[in-house]
Amino acid sequence: MPIVVQGLSFSYSKGTPFEKKALDNVSLTINDGEFVGIMGHTGSGKSTFIQHLNGLIKVQEGSVEVNGIRLTNAKRPKPDYKKLRATLGMVFQYPEYQLFDDTVIKDVSFGPKNMGYKKEEAEAMAREALRLVGLDPDEVGAKAPFELSGGQKRRVAIAGVIVMKPKILVLDEPTAGLDPYGKEQILNLILRLKKECSPTVIVISHDMDEITRYANRLIIFGDGKVAFDVPMTELFKHGSELEELGLETPSAVRMANALKARGVDLGEGIVNMDTFTAAVLEKLRQKGEKVEDFNGIDWFGEKNKENAPLSDGVFGEGV
Amino acid sequence: MTAIKLENVYYAYEADEGEKPVNAVDGVSLEVEEGSFVAVVGHNGSGKSTLARLFNGLLLPDSGSVTVFGMDTKDEKQIYSIRSSVGMVFQNPDNQMVASVVEDDIAFGPENLGLPRDEIIRRVDRALEQVGMSEYRKSTPFRMSGGQKQRLAIAGVLAIRPKVIVLDESTAMLDPKGRREVMDVIHALNKEEKMTVIHITHYMEEVQEAERVIVMDGGKIAVDDTPRAVFARGEQLKKYKISPPAVTLMADALADCGADIARDIATEEELEDAICRLLCKD
Known part of the structure; x- marks a missing residue:
């Protein structure tokens, strides 16, 4: 069962001089099995949005439906929050502090x-x-x-x-403050959890190069609205919009665009280091150069461990 | 001139009863030249934060010596001048604010030095100017973005007029925009004011902007070289749980697959040029 959000608006300190609109008429659907990345600069509304999903913030306007549990501003019927929170697990920033x-x-x-x-x-x-x-x-x-x-x-x-065993797992900046190896391990852990425990994953991230490697859909918040919502493979079409929103274009997209301007068209669908590298190798192959098969960049060799049982030694120091 | 000099420094934190203490810093010798920009990297637990705390006498070596502009950090009489020479900025911006108004917060350091009022005002003005936050002097830090708060923390350190600034993962909790703001400020301090910068970070893109990189592993200096030379070391870096920046990873992957591309590529432009050399010809 999907997440369906309709016409969701929210203001902090409503009815006071400090009233601030954090969400403005947001509607979207997240289907089972998706890996959604959510981005947006500080204050864009992304955290307010995810806090609605498990009822941490009460709906002021519009509605949220998670696996059939409906949240609105109506007093009755009271939603089954216990069930909601067992269905949708939320991992906050720096969760170890909790x-x-x-x-x-x-x-x-x-x-x-x-x-x-x-x-x-x-x-x-x-x-x-x-x-x-x-x-x-x-x-x-x-x-x-x-x-x-x-x-x-x-x-x-x-x-x-x-x-x-929540069916939906929401993580707010799960790799913040970790060293590169710790990051790689947590990201691979999330992939593993998606496979074995929580089929739908929503991750908030600030790291464009990271999110483009893992998520298959990207939702960008800006000024309390969904600025755009695209399958990851179409991200390259939105470079200028990203910059308008104060977000960096992934380096792979930037380079693909620069190369295109110089007459090397690597084709569509380039979003991350893997797709970029694969496209360059394909071009070389078309030119008749001998290049070997490419299996994706896996610097620490963590991806191959994804299916292996994790012994304690697999994870080293993290934070 | 040498700003900071470490000679055969060892440091171990107190161990639990019955356990053997492990050296967090394990025989490090190092000289940091005045005016240089040094990045320190290493996985968590590699000893880099301990190293940073030895630089201004927050920690004192178990053996060996740390000297700051010729002053030994073990010399209690010198500790005030040492601390005013080497300022530190930490990871969490919220933990470094002491006052509810920006100018009071910046004035905290110079007030503690017992400086006259006029001098304090001059220093607060100057420090805010240096981090580009003059217009916020009467604002409250609590409603600011992480990047702004970290720039204030830097201003608070600058008001002491240090010659060296040590940033211990000061960009770790910031979003990309905040990180850029902080990096721009410390680069300006290094270039325009010849301030010595020691920047501890996990972000390899930031490391690339340094003149020199020190890779820590197991409390020892594993590598000490230019960023380009460090990142070109490939396999060796894995041992230290370091990964090169994305462009270098891509160059490396292309080279692995047989493409004629150098492995020490450090910028997007270089990689574009290298690819163009192979594909733009006709």
Whole structure:
């Protein structure tokens, strides 16, 4: 079941002199199985938008529907927030700051216990969630969260969200503050979670080069509106709009455009380093040059590990 | 002149009971020339933040010595001049604000130095000018963007008139626009005012703009070279969990597949030229 948002508008401090419109008549649908990237500069409305999706912000105008659960400004019928939040898991920025319990296993099982599961059931769910994020429950379960490295903490925090097996996973800047290797690991973890646990993924990001590699649809917010919403493969058509919105064009798109101006047309659909590299190699091949097959850039060799069971050693230090 | 000199420096954080302390900085010797722009990179836990804190005596070496313009950081009598010579800007802009009005915040440092009022005003004016935020002097920092807050944090450091500014992942929490703002400010300080800049970062695009890169790994200096030379090291960088910038990765991938493209390409223009050389001919 998809997410359907219709005519959603929202103002902060409504009815006061500080009233500020954050969302202005936003309508969009996100279908099952999509990997959506959301971008927009600070204050564009993207965070306000995602906070509507699990009812953290009450709808003022318009409607939000998530897997059949409808949110409007009507007082009744009261939406089933418990069910909503088990369906749509939300990972906030720097989620490791939200760890609070004295052991990892207690922290991760907090959600299911609140949902009414017995302690043993909740802990079994927590152990599975920890395994899914690449941690060994036997090793870290009894530890205090603060004993872990930053990257481990972030994974524990993500485990605390996916423990309910949400069908939709929303992450707000999941790689912020991580080193390049930590970033690569978290992004591959998200791909893995998409495959094994949460088929629909929505990621807010500021990193154009990163989001173009993973998402297959890009929604850009500007001034509280959806400025544009395109399949990733059509992003290259929107370079000038991106710049108007204060966002950088992906370097691959910039270079493809520059080369086109110099008479080398790499064709359509270039959005990231992989599509750019593949297009250049294809051109060389057409010219009769001998080039080898290209399987995508995977600097740290993390992508191939995607399907392998994650032992604790796979994830190094993160934050 | 040498701004900062480290000689065989070791530092370990206190370990838990029964555990052996691990050296966070493990035998580092290093000289930073006055007026240079040095980037420090390395995965988390590689020792780069510890290194930064040794530069101005926030941490003191277990053994070896750190000297700042000839002053030893272990010399308690010199610590005030050392701290005024080496200013630090940290990661989270919200943690570095002390006042609710911009000018008060910038004045905090010089006030603590006990400077006369006129001098404080002059320094606040100048510092705000240097980071391009003069029009905000009466505003409150709390409603500002991350980039603006970080520029204020830099202004607060500049008001002390340091000769060296150390930025410890100061761009990590900013969006691309905020990052650009901060980078522009520190480049201007380096070029126009000959300030020594030590910039710790995970963003390889920022590293490329430095004159010199120090790669930390396991508390040691793994590589110390120009950005171009560092990023051309390919496989070796993987060991340090560093990845080159996107253009270098693309050049590398093209070369791997047999295209005649140099692996040390550092800018988009260079890669475009290299591709054009192969494809533009006819």
